[in-house]
Amino acid sequence: MKFFIDTANLDQIKEAASLGVLDGVTTNPSLMAKEGIKGEAAVLAHYVAICNLVDGPVSAEVLSTDFEGMVREGEALAKLHKNIVVKIPMIKDGIKAIKYFTDKGIKTNCTLVFSAGQALLAAKAGATMVSPFIGRIDDSNWDGVQLIEQIVQIYENYGFGTEILAASIRSGLHIVQCAEAGADIATCPLSSIEALFKHPLTDIGLAKFLEDSKKMA
Ligand code: G3P
Numbered sequence: 001m002k003f004f005i006d007t008a009n010l011d012q013i014k015e016a017a018s019l020g021v022l023d024g025v026t027t028n029p030s031l032m033a034k035e036g037i038k039g040e041a042a043v044l045a046h047y048v049a050i051c052n053l054v055d056g057p058v059s060a061e062v063l064s065t066d067f068e069g070m071v072r073e074g075e076a077l078a079k080l081h082k083n084i085v086v087k088i089p090m091i092k093d094g095i096k097a098i099k100y101f102t103d104k105g106i107k108t109n110c111t112l113v114f115s116a117g118q119a120l121l122a123a124k125a126g127a128t129m130v131s132p133f134i135g136r137i138d139d140s141n142w143d144g145v146q147l148i149e150q151i152v153q154i155y156e157n158y159g160f161g162t163e164i165l166a167a168s169i170r171s172g173l174h175i176v177q178c179a180e181a182g183a184d185i186a187t188c189p190l191s192s193i194e195a196l197f198k199h200p201l202t203d204i205g206l207a208k209f210l211e212d213s214k215k216m217a
Helices: 008-016 029-034 041-049 068-081 092-105 116-124 133-141 144-158 172-181 190-195 199-217
Strands: 002-006 022-025 058-061 084-089 108-113 129-132 162-166 183-189
Touching: 002 008, 008 041, 008 190, 022 183, 041 058, 058 108, 068 084, 068 092, 068 108, 084 092, 092 108, 092 116, 108 116, 108 133, 116 129, 116 190, 129 144, 133 144, 133 172, 144 162, 144 172, 162 172, 172 183, 172 190, 183 190
Parallel strands: 002 022, 002 183, 022 058, 058 084, 084 108, 108 129, 129 162, 162 183
Antiparallel strands: none
16 A cells, blocks of 8 residues: 655655655645745746655646646646645546546546445546545545545446546544555545554553663663
């Protein structure tokens, strides 16, 4: 299972990369705005800065909602760096744009996916990755992990190559549940990755080992 970090914060990306388990980055307009990135030139420069921190896929989202606009933006984003993946919303023109980019060999991440039918469309259009938002599904009293299980089953049935990127992760438990369900990638806040380290018995066990090691001196 690949670990991506879901942020546009350069310090958090550096911190996650320093752990040695980071495979890529996803961003979205909300995350970029949170970092105070404003204006086209600054946005593009920020994507390049992220690409320079992590040797893996970096999802950069288009802002247009029409086919021509998505193609124009996506082509400009793809030219920024070899690791850019063009992130495209799950709407009709988005699916058309994904097919266009698939035919041109440009990698895509189909975002804002909340149902198995949407994931099926994304795979048929040849999306490199599909992003089901499991936390937001849980927030609306449905089962986000169950959607991952459904998509895994459907992609297995037909041998689709689209990678399932579990997004909107809220906890370490979500990461583990997505791993059990067979998601290819989890994109997570740094806090959820760090939650995987934690177990009270590890802390108690280490304290005891260190205490006993004094007897070895
Ligand atoms: O980047 C897409 C997704 O991970 C957003 O997560 O926490 O805003 O639901 P969240």
